[in-house]
Amino acid sequence: MTNAALIVAAGRGSRMMQMTPKQYLLLEGRAVLWHTVQAFLASSDIDHVCVVIHENDRSKYDAAIAGLDDPRLLPPVQGGSSRAASVRLGLEGLRNQAPANVLIHDAARPFCAQELIRAVLRPLPEFDGAFAGLPVVDALWRTDGSEAMTSVSRDGLWRAQTPQAFRFGAIMAAHADGDADAADDVEIACKAGLRICVVEGHEDNFKITSPRDFERAERLISDWTR
Numbered sequence: 001m002t003n004a005a006l007i008v009a010a011g012r013g014s015r016m017m018q019m020t021p022k023q024y025l026l027l028e029g030r031a032v033l034w035h036t037v038q039a040f041l042a043s044s045d046i047d048h049v050c051v052v053i054h055e056n057d058r059s060k061y062d063a064a065i066a067g068l069d070d071p072r073l074l075p076p077v078q079g080g081s082s083r084a085a086s087v088r089l090g091l092e093g094l095r096n097q098a099p100a101n102v103l104i105h106d107a108a109r110p111f112c113a114q115e116l117i118r119a120v121l122r123p124l125p126e127f128d129g130a131f132a133g134l135p136v137v138d139a140l141w142r143t144d145g146s147e148a149m150t151s152v153s154r155d156g157l158w159r160a161q162t163p164q165a166f167r168f169g170a171i172m173a174a175h176a177d178g179d180a181d182a183a184d185d186v187e188i189a190c191k192a193g194l195r196i197c198v199v200e201g202h203e204d205n206f207k208i209t210s211p212r213d214f215e216r217a218e219r220l221i222s223d224w225t226r
């Protein structure tokens with residue numbers, strides 16, 4: 001049974017407010033994307049790694065992955081205008097490999113541990129998919145932006161992370177009819193009627209979204225061991 005990792009890296013990182021998309025910013029001298037790809041290549045559970053990139057980023061990609069000479073790293077695939085479109089194009093790019101399972105992961109989450117890769121694969125094939133998440137522990141409030149309106153129950157609420165692992169054929173079929181604005185692949189899978197399991201993620205596996213997240217990544221990288 002083969003497992004592929006699909007790393008989506010075609011976003012523009014507008015909330016980072018930098019000229020260079022965040023996945024190509026450097027952490028300890030290597031691109032964020034290098035660290036993310038390396039996390040999956042370091043896993044003996046992963047047979048193929050495919051990165052989805054923006055059409056303007058080929059030279060940035062080539063520079064970013066320099067040194068990752070591993071036959072499991074496939075040529076990059078060009079992404080689309082939404083995350084869901086990029087995932088769909090990436091899945092099509094993996095069709096020739098016909099993996100049993102695919103782990104879809106954000107390039108902007110460079111701190112993905114080996115144990116988390118194993119953990120999202122474990123519930124398959126009993127489930128159609130499994131994703132990393134963290135239970136909400138804070139009180140939740142709906143506000144109008146400045147003033148508290150109503151409290152919201154946190155019972156059963158989880159914050160979704162990636163990786164999100166699926167049986168390849170099932171997520172391909174779900175994406176064919178999927179919503180281009182879906183927040184993540186679990187949303188697309190659940191709308192298609194797939195059964196998806198949540199497994200405990202990790203606070204270190206945060207998504208670099210804002211400049212403050214990048215500062216956090218700069219602090220974490222020196223301690224990070226895979």
Ligand SMILES: Nc1ccn([C@@H]2O[C@H](COP(=O)(O)OP(=O)(O)OP(=O)(O)O)[C@@H](O)[C@H]2O)c(=O)n1
Pocket residue numbers: 008009010011012013014015016023052079080081082083084086087105106107108109207208209
């Ligand atoms: N059209 C898109 C949009 C996003 N992504 C990827 O999806 C992941 C999660 O998206 P997000 O953090 O929202 O990234 P950006 O879209 O780059 O950021 P922003 O929304 O701030 O522009 C990132 O690794 C990003 O590169 C992608 O491959 N294709």
Ligand SMILES: C[C@](O)(CO)[C@H](O)COP(=O)(O)O
Pocket residue numbers: 083106159160161162183184185207209
């Ligand atoms: C897929 C995701 O990382 C799950 O948390 C997230 O939804 C994608 O990022 P965005 O900030 O919602 O675009």
